[in-house]
Amino acid sequence: MAATVTDRFLRYVVIDTQSDAESPSQPSTEKQKNLGRLLVEELIGIGISDAHLDEHGYVYATIPSNTPKNNVPVICFCAHMDTAPDFSGTNVKPQVVRNYQGGDIRLPGDATQIIRVADHPVLKDLIGHDIVTSDGTTLLGADDKAGIAEIVTAAEFLIKNPEIKHGAIRILFTPDEEIGRGVDKVDLKKLGADFGYTMDGETAGTIEDESFSADAVDITLKGVAIHPGFAYGKMENAIRIAGDIIARLPKDMAPETTKDRVGFIHPTSASGVMEKAHLGFIIRDFTEEGLKTKEALLEKITQDVMESYPGSSYTFRVREQYRNMKVVLDQHPEIVEYAMEAISRAGMKPVRGSIRGGTDGSRLSFMGLPCANIFAGGHAFHSPLEFVSSQDMEKAVSTIVELAKLWEERA
Secondary structure, rough: OOHHHHHHHHHHHHHEEEOOOOOOOOOOOOOOHHHHHHHHHHHHHHOOOOOOOOOOOOOEEOOOOOOOOOOOOOOEEEEEOOOOOOOOOOOOOOOOOOOOOOOOOEEOOOOOOHHHHHHHHHHHHHOOOOOOOOOOOOOOHHHHHHHHHHHHHHHHHHHHHHOOOOEEEEEEOOHHHHHHOOOOOOOOHOOHHHHHEEEEEEEOEEEEEEOOEEEEEEEEEEEEEEHHHHHHOOOOHHHHHHHHHOOOOOOHOOHHHOOOOOOEEEEEEEEEEEEEEEEEEEEEEHHHHHHHHHHHHHHHHHHHHHOOOOOEEEEEEEEEOOOOOOHHOOOOOOHHHHHHHHHHHHHOOOEEEEOOOOOHHHHHHHHOOOOOOOOEEEEOOOOOOHHHOOOOOOHHHHHHOOOOHHHHOOO
């Protein structure tokens, strides 16, 4: 099993699948379908006859039930094919540090890129593991090609071992998760699952039943433009207004100054000319109330700044992105309880956690498919320091197999 999941992973990461938030199409980049086509070939190759890629870039497939019981729920395992726009995903050159013996890992493609134990203490738990990294010039793509490799490997294991009884299992691979559009066009009726698990978490043994709630805020500023030589007492520079708003953001409410269950206000884009400027923000909190408080604070800061610019105006638009999946999962406690037992059976101590972010499962839960998030084993996502352990990917494969068995046993 070990070679298989790592071999698959190494095959997937070299395919560039970066998504693009600026693109209006679905999927946002055609190149994501290149991985989708390969996955369909592989799934058909291991005996899943209905595997297919649809026009929106989704891969659907079914492992048929092999149990005489007809009351086993249909489980979906889901992972996303795209990599984040935050860092290059082109020409990925994966490296394998075999039998890691501790210490910092210097990446060969860029000597300044070092995975330091001081920054990533989890490395102390990975002594003796085979650790996959990029060469330091791109991200690796463990987020979430590790999850894909684990699901395909578990699927092959279940098909080759028919004595392991399980209900019908649906596989879903999505595009565009990294830009928040991963489930925009998913066909839940076609999927036909009762609930799901995204394989998109981090440290081995972790099950996450809670995510941030998330909104985006767009502020458009209209200033007063005039020739700078005649501007005295007249010009109101939209770029300066934007700068004033950013300068007043609370320092203790940023991603870099918050952790655990504390949310943030995060400026993600700024553009403009003298006459007009735009600011983009993401707002994150674990509660709806926390979101609203932060949005009200951001609007109050904007209003206060605008008082100094009487000739200018602004618009403030809030867009819902996703909500805390715990609201839904608390109504179906067995989804998380069975995952914790499966993690135990796979030889780990289960750790229940909260995601400082979201997954496809956050939105799927509110669309009618309750979804918890299971570890995929990767670390330092969205960066050239991303890494994953082969042995942790194997543990994720075992967790999927144990989950399939558990739901059949308990039916």
